[in-house]
Amino acid sequence: MSKVLGKVYTENDADLKYVKDKNIAVLGYGSQGRAWVLNLLDSGLNVKLGLEREGNSWKKAQEDGVKPMKTEDALKGADIVIFLVPDMVQRKIYAEKVKPVLKPGMDLVFAHGFNIHYKLIQPPENVDVYMAAPKAPGPSVREFFVKGGGVPVLVGVNQDYSGQALQKALAIAKGLGATKAGVLETTFKEETETDLMGEQLDLVGGLTAMLRATFHTIVDLGYRPEMAYFEAINEMKLITDQIYEKGLSGMLRAVSDTAKYGGLTVGTYVINDDVKKRMKEKAERIKSGKFADEWIEEYDEGSKNLASLMDDLDNSLEEQVGRELREIVLRGQPKK
Numbered sequence: 001m002s003k004v005l006g007k008v009y010t011e012n013d014a015d016l017k018y019v020k021d022k023n024i025a026v027l028g029y030g031s032q033g034r035a036w037v038l039n040l041l042d043s044g045l046n047v048k049l050g051l052e053r054e055g056n057s058w059k060k061a062q063e064d065g066v067k068p069m070k071t072e073d074a075l076k077g078a079d080i081v082i083f084l085v086p087d088m089v090q091r092k093i094y095a096e097k098v099k100p101v102l103k104p105g106m107d108l109v110f111a112h113g114f115n116i117h118y119k120l121i122q123p124p125e126n127v128d129v130y131m132a133a134p135k136a137p138g139p140s141v142r143e144f145f146v147k148g149g150g151v152p153v154l155v156g157v158n159q160d161y162s163g164q165a166l167q168k169a170l171a172i173a174k175g176l177g178a179t180k181a182g183v184l185e186t187t188f189k190e191e192t193e194t195d196l197m198g199e200q201l202d203l204v205g206g207l208t209a210m211l212r213a214t215f216h217t218i219v220d221l222g223y224r225p226e227m228a229y230f231e232a233i234n235e236m237k238l239i240t241d242q243i244y245e246k247g248l249s250g251m252l253r254a255v256s257d258t259a260k261y262g263g264l265t266v267g268t269y270v271i272n273d274d275v276k277k278r279m280k281e282k283a284e285r286i287k288s289g290k291f292a293d294e295w296i297e298e299y300d301e302g303s304k305n306l307a308s309l310m311d312d313l314d315n316s317l318e319e320q321v322g323r324e325l326r327e328i329v330l331r332g333q334p335k336k
């Protein structure tokens, strides 16, 4: 019995029978879509992949042995519609393709609560709305499944018209392999806001900024960029692997006492109360919905700022050095 966690659902708490005879339309074949389609098919579920056009995702699906079809065709006779197109695209696909064919008793399923929580999609009352949100990047959702496991998934129910929404969310999570690890229950609000906070403050935003700042601090003091890359960026994976397996104190016990002392004293000097105040400011911005407004406006205006930030990163010294060093580093990776 857990001392801290709420209920954790595992293999025996979920039954595929709740979705086994349903027609499932998965929309999108990107990072999550590919993993979901392949895992759910391998779990014996009745999945059709719907795409808007015959582009890269279409080709990739064919290469994987999956038969893609137009969104409209995948939605024909669908009982369950899973939205795995980008968050900013979901409202358009919902309005133009899903809403016109939505029937009472159908299910709308999400991998992240954004569109429902921020009311970009407002479904009628006579459908189920639930989520299975993987707490991992798409490629890991597939890789863990192929190796016989699964990544943790959060399930949440926003509308339970059928009275079986939670069982169906758990069944989808099981089909993804998640009950091999553990499935926790959440709400759309909690998942959406915490997911955004995690990816902005640390996983994606804070981490990238910290790695780049450390890299440039070392380079600006006259050291070679390749030394800076190894220290500031490349080794991060190995340190986070230790955290993943053994926790923060386990990682600290795996490094030298010199690193422990220096790290514990300097880390909190750099990431100080002022930084935490700024983190709180941005977390509040997510809670208030202001971040969502900003991102929707940016997307609607063509995502120009996003493209320019990605260009800057691609052309940065750290990425140039990284592209060359990764060839050396990846050669030494243990074979899978």
Ligand SMILES: NC(=O)c1ccc[n+]([C@@H]2O[C@H](COP(=O)([O-])OP(=O)(O)OC[C@H]3O[C@@H](n4cnc5c(N)ncnc54)[C@H](O)[C@@H]3O)[C@@H](O)[C@H]2O)c1
Pocket (backbone or CB within 6 Å): 027, 028, 029, 030, 031, 032, 033, 052, 055, 057, 083, 084, 085, 086, 087, 089, 111, 112, 133, 134, 135, 136, 137, 138, 139
């Ligand atoms: N990427 C992740 O690892 C991850 C993790 C957890 C949850 N999620 C959630 O999963 C959902 C899907 O995200 P993703 O990152 O897998 O998406 P993605 O960007 O990797 O995939 C996009 C798919 O949608 C298609 N697409 C892109 N633009 C389109 C457009 N304008 N019109 C029609 N189709 C379009 C692409 O062809 C592709 O098939 C989101 O709700 C996201 O928040 C993603």
Ligand SMILES: CC(C)(O)[C@@H](O)C(=O)O
Pocket (backbone or CB within 6 Å): 135, 136, 137, 138, 195, 199, 203, 204
């Ligand atoms: C993989 C992440 C960052 O956890 C996910 O939340 C995403 O939006 O891609």
Ligand SMILES: [Mg+2]
Pocket (backbone or CB within 6 Å): 112, 195, 196, 199
């Ligand atoms: Mg996210």
Ligand SMILES: [Mg+2]
Pocket (backbone or CB within 6 Å): 134, 135, 136, 195, 198, 199
């Ligand atoms: Mg996430």
